[in-house]
Amino acid sequence: MxxxxxxxxxxxxxxxxxxxxxxxxxxxxxxxxxxxxxxxxxxxxxxxxxxxxxxxxxxxxxxxxxxxxxxxxxxxxxxxxxxxxxxxxxxxxxxxxxxxxxxxxxxxxxxxxxxxxxxxxxxxxxxxxxxxxxxxxxxxxxxxxTVDPADFPLESPDGRRFRHLPLRNTNKKFNPVTARTLHFTVWGDPETGRVATAPFAGAVEIGPVFGDGTPAVWRWSRPLIEQRPDDLVCRRVKGRRGERVDVFQKDWLHPVTTDGDPGVRRxxxxxxxxxxxxxxxxxxxxxxxxxxxxxxxxxxxxxxxxxxxxxxxxxxxxxxxxxxxxxxxxxxxxxxxxxxxxxxxxxxxxxxxxxxxxxxxxxxxxxxxxxxxxxxxxxxxxxxxxxxxxxxxxxxxxxx
Known part of the structure; x- marks a missing residue:
């Protein structure tokens, strides 16, 4: 107009x-x-x-x-x-x-x-x-x-900043009873960080659990994990029940849009x-x-x-x-x-x-x-x- x-x-x-x-x-x-x-x-x-x-x-x-x-x-x-x-x-x-x-x-x-x-x-x-x-x-x-770049302390080889977010849904309202399709196991290698929905050499099986060990669900579906494996990483973490292996999402400060350009974080x-x-x-x-x-x-x-x-x-x-x-x-x-x-x-x-x-x-x-x-x-x-x-x-x- x-x-x-x-x-x-x-x-x-x-x-x-x-x-x-x-x-x-x-x-x-x-x-x-x-x-x-x-x-x-x-x-x-x-x-x-x-x-x-x-x-x-x-x-x-x-x-x-x-x-x-x-x-x-x-x-x-x-x-x-x-x-x-x-x-x-x-x-x-x-x-x-x-x-x-x-x-x-x-x-x-x-x-x-x-x-x-x-x-x-x-x-x-x-x-x-x-x-x-x-x-x-x-x-x-x-x-x-209102986005603070300091909240994204990690940096990829190409210079993009990101942070790790648990792939596990931390809201207990979402659990194997309320979100059955999101309760499944994945495979990950904490040495290389690789995550997949199927077994591969060097991988361990990982299921979503809360910090107290009770079953949880993932935030991503199986097809989304298969679509975006490079945005996931497997790491060893220390919890209340000792060391365990968990999966994290790389949450980017400037996520790449479908046309390949860096998006605007809000x-x-x-x-x-x-x-x-x-x-x-x-x-x-x-x-x-x-x-x-x-x-x-x-x-x-x-x-x-x-x-x-x-x-x-x-x-x-x-x-x-x-x-x-x-x-x-x-x-x-x-x-x-x-x-x-x-x-x-x-x-x-x-x-x-x-x-x-x-x-x-x-x-x-x-x-x-x-x-x-x-x-x-x-x-x-x-x-x-x-x-x-x-x-x-x-x-x-x-x-x-």
């Missing part, structure tokens, strides 16, 4: 959301939003939401509308803090369904902790992650950035994201300051959004309907440039006035939409990706 990577609509998100498929030519693959947190001091919003019920009433129709424009294979990420996380979790269960819940991620955005006020020094927020349809979603909760994402991995509020303020100035009090770091983007295909259509300072659009450009992706992002923000006396107001950014627009234009001018502002589409007036 061609065109600029960043699109922007000024308007009330509840008005604009039903028009999103028409604006983009289809549904969106990924929604990320950072809604107002109902703390009473969100600088850009004149009215905090007195009481949880009013906040939930504001969010419910917007989440419903977002679900309607989300592809069946898509997912939504919502940032939130302690004030509303419990209510948002219940609301997301109601709108998207409990079965569509994927994760509640803790994000360490303030490593030093907030020192103002009484109580604990809060250093985290949350990300609630839901699928439109968990059975069909293309979300991949893994990343190549590792499952944990549900705690550290500031050193995704950035902090301080780094987010610095990023925004470099582009348009210090005009937003609590922006999100682009690293956080880039990690979210990395869970979806590189051609994903992204939607942020609480666009704030424009972090999502900025992150889309950075991620596209980093991995050659063709993501597009639609940002929606209202003309809510900025507070008189705030840095934004002093800089001539009189509405929150002005901040979003200024950042996305600056990113297009300095980094690339293009920018287009779309005319606001209003809901048709009801017939009288």
């Amino acid at each position: 061609g065109g600029p990577w960043n699109l922007f609509v000024e308007g009330d998100n509840l008005d604009v959301l039903p028009q999103v498929p028409g604006l983009l030519g289809g549904p969106v693959d990924l929604v990320y939003i950072d809604p107002p947190y109902n703390t009473g001091n969100d600088f850009a919003y004149r009215d905090a939401f007195p009481g949880h019920e009013a906040w939930v009433a504001m969010m419910r129709p917007r989440l419903v509308a977002a679900r309607e424009v989300l592809a069946e294979t898509g997912a939504i990420f919502v940032s939130i803090d302690d004030h509303e996380v419990a209510h948002l979790r219940l609301l997301m269960d109601e709108v998207y369904g409990e079965d569509q819940f994927l994760a509640q991620v803790v994000v360490n955005l303030n490593p030093k902790g907030r020192q103002l006020g009484k109580g604990f020094a809060t250093s985290h927020e949350y990300l609630l992650v839901y699928a439109r349809d968990a059975r069909r979603t293309v979300l991949d909760a893994s990343s190549h950035e 590792k499952k994402l944990r549900t705690i994201w550290l500031a050193e991995e995704v950035g902090s509020t301080d780094t987010a303020v610095a990023e925004l300051k470099d582009v348009v100035g210090h005009v937003f009090e609590s922006p999100k770091p682009t690293g956080l959004v880039r990690r979210i983007l990395g869970t979806m295909p590189a051609d994903a259509v992204v939607l942020d309907f609480f666009a704030g300072s424009g972090t999502t659009g900025h992150a889309v450009v950075l991620q596209n440039l980093a991995d050659g992706g063709t993501r597009r992002c639609l940002s929606i923000n209202s003309a809510e006035p900025t507070r008189v006396g705030s840095n934004a107001h002093a800089a001539g950014l009189l509405t929150v939409a002005d901040i979003t627009r200024a950042r996305l234009r600056a990113v297009a001018d300095t980094v690339g990706g293009g920018f287009e502002e779309l005319a606001r589409r209003r809901r048709p007036s009801p017939s009288r």
Whole structure:
């Protein structure tokens, strides 16, 4: 899909959301939003939401509308803090369904902790992650950035790094009763390392067993072992019951793909994201300051959004309907440039006035939409990706 990577609509998100498929030519693959947190001091919003019920009433129709424009294979990420996380979790269960819940991620955005006020020094927020349809979603909760080469200490003659993993399945739920076809013996020579499914000279017979000597099963089937014997090695090991011979898989840092090229290793994402991995509020303020100035009090770091983007295909259509300072659009450009992706992002923000006396107001950014627009234009001018502002589409007036 061609065109600029960043699109922007000024308007009330509840008005604009039903028009999103028409604006983009289809549904969106990924929604990320950072809604107002109902703390009473969100600088850009004149009215905090007195009481949880009013906040939930504001969010419910917007989440419903977002679900309607989300592809069946898509997912939504919502940032939130302690004030509303419990209510948002219940609301997301109601709108998207409990079965569509994927994760509640803790994000360490303030490593030093907030020192103002009484109580604990809060250093985290949350990300609630839901699928439109968990059975069909293309979300991949893994990343190549979380792979540590030091976890692969061995090296093959051609310079490829690997580690040894037991071929035996270490999960006792898988055993000769529950996985009968994976309980069989193989032959291996601990002197040469060779492994085969049939006897050969110098080999000993090896059956899968747990450390306590009870029967186990292999992780690979017999045909897979015959197909990939070079990725297995036979070794002597010392266990609780003395020395024994066992079989290990060579787990490669860069596994070779079917076309012969080295693949990209990915590792499952944990549900705690550290500031050193995704950035902090301080780094987010610095990023925004470099582009348009210090005009937003609590922006999100682009690293956080880039990690979210990395869970979806590189051609994903992204939607942020609480666009704030424009972090999502900025992150889309950075991620596209980093991995050659063709993501597009639609940002929606209202003309809510900025507070008189705030840095934004002093800089001539009189509405929150002005901040979003200024950042996305600056990113297009300095980094690339293009920018287009779309005319606001209003809901048709009801017939009288």
